[in-house]
Amino acid sequence: MRFADIIGYEDLKKALVGMADASRVPHALLLYENEGCGAVPLALAFSQYLACEHPINGDSCGVCPSCNRMQKLIHPDLHFVFPVNAGSKSGKTAAKDLSSAFYMEDFRGLLRSNPWFMEAQLSETLGLETKTWDINVLEARELSRELSLSAVENGWKTVLFYLPETLNVAAANKLLKLVEEPPEKTLFLFVTHQPSKVLQTIFSRCQSLRLPPQSPQEIVRGLSSRGYEGPEAEEQARLCGGSLGVALQSLQSDDRAEQYFDWMAGLLQALLKKDLLAALAIGDEISALGSREKQKAFCIFASEVLRKIFLLQRGQESLAGLSTSRAAALRELAGKVSRQFAVKMLPVLDKTAYYIDRNVNQKILFTDLVDRMSLYII
Ligand SMILES: [Zn+2]
Missing domain, CATH: 3.40.50.300 (P-loop containing nucleotide triphosphate hydrolases)
Structure with missing residues (x-):
């Protein structure tokens, strides 16, 4: 450097x-x-x-x-x-x-x-x-x-x-x-x-x-040199308290959340179409995440998605806290999956996270997770 x-x-x-x-x-x-x-x-x-x-x-x-x-x-x-x-x-x-x-x-x-x-x-x-x-x-x-x-x-x-x-x-x-x-x-x-x-x-x-701490202008330049530009970068530059590291961390966790959401939405859509192979392929991608912490983070993220679906199905959209970019996709999923889906899947996700910690083979865990989802989704 x-x-x-x-x-x-x-x-x-x-x-x-x-x-x-x-x-x-x-x-x-x-x-x-x-x-x-x-x-x-x-x-x-x-x-x-x-x-x-x-x-x-x-x-x-x-x-x-x-x-x-x-x-x-x-x-x-x-x-x-x-x-x-x-x-x-x-x-x-x-x-x-x-x-x-x-x-x-x-x-x-x-x-x-x-x-x-x-x-x-x-x-x-x-x-x-x-x-x-x-x-x-x-x-x-x-x-x-x-x-x-x-x-x-x-x-x-x-x-x-x-x-x-x-x-x-x-x-x-x-x-x-x-x-x-x-x-x-x-x-x-x-x-x-x-x-x-x-x-x-x-x-x-x-x-x-x-x-x-650095000025928002310096942070914007720092973010730009690391490939982050546009309104999100400018917003983080204002919110990060003069720390480029804080701004980068927020932007990176947004990237990760984006990926987790794509996986979760992709999984549910594939299962609704009864395309088990496509769903299992996504399960494989998650199991290949490479670190237990990231796999557990996915489970927590997936639970959060299910909670939002649960609230939407019960007419509680204001409690669900939907971001504008995901609202439409979540409403659509909430309209299609069973009303019992979230209730049945939340304990399964908790258990998956528990077994990840205990070093159970991750490919088996995520294959099993996809299987359970396919049972409960409709
Ligand atoms: Zn030199």
Whole structure:
């Protein structure tokens, strides 16, 4: 990521470039922001600038081998630390034996697709099921080992340290010395959303920089550079509180809801036409969603559609809260499916979500779901 890929924050970019050009890079920088404002992209752009072989006009060149590896997030001197926990992807491994390394591919995938990700999006990507996560001693141990080795490319070693407020006390104690006296040319880039919760011992050793919320105009430009334009993008730019990450998250969940609605409506229409094969094909697509969290999210979404149909069938349209784009399709479905359909299917969807959590074969689950729907629909 280059500084040019980040809209706005010109003063901060200038300050960072100034530090690098004057060889006054501190050992620890703390970037603090409201979630999703851009501290992670800024940290990535700074890491790339420090590693670039031919920086030009206050930015990395974007084309040298080093920039290339940075952009792919595979530069050997760029390290990532983020909180983890046991979840759907970690099998029987206990939380204390898990560190960022275990989830690194998923983390990189998220970072490549959206460096303005929100905490909840990270937790969902990693498949974490509880709300508490932390950075533990194992992480601290692994990090000190990695940093004790010299830089592979003879430049800066940077550590993008996401959410230092989640460091547990033992890990913080272990890390403190490293942050206080890091190996030469090592830079900690801490990104926090709650600076007041960062342990004082860490905080006091950092130079801190704040990313203020951005203007709606900047957010519109940021959204446009990520492919979102038009009235929805402009509306989100006004509502997101100056955080591009918040705006992107809303727009992405709209995309997802759109897909879920198409599936659910397609399923019901196919079953009403008694086209079981078409319905099963949609069931296959859902079972191939790739993450348990997304499959459960579909079940919750489908339940919501059924509730709306139930209310429409009972003349309670005002309670159903129909969006203009879906109202006609929902009214049509409500007119065709059995009045008992929603009542019979809601417990089935709950059960499906329950079994998804217990790792039952997903193809079987969704085939069974389609089967039940075909029984109750008329
Ligand atoms: Zn370069």
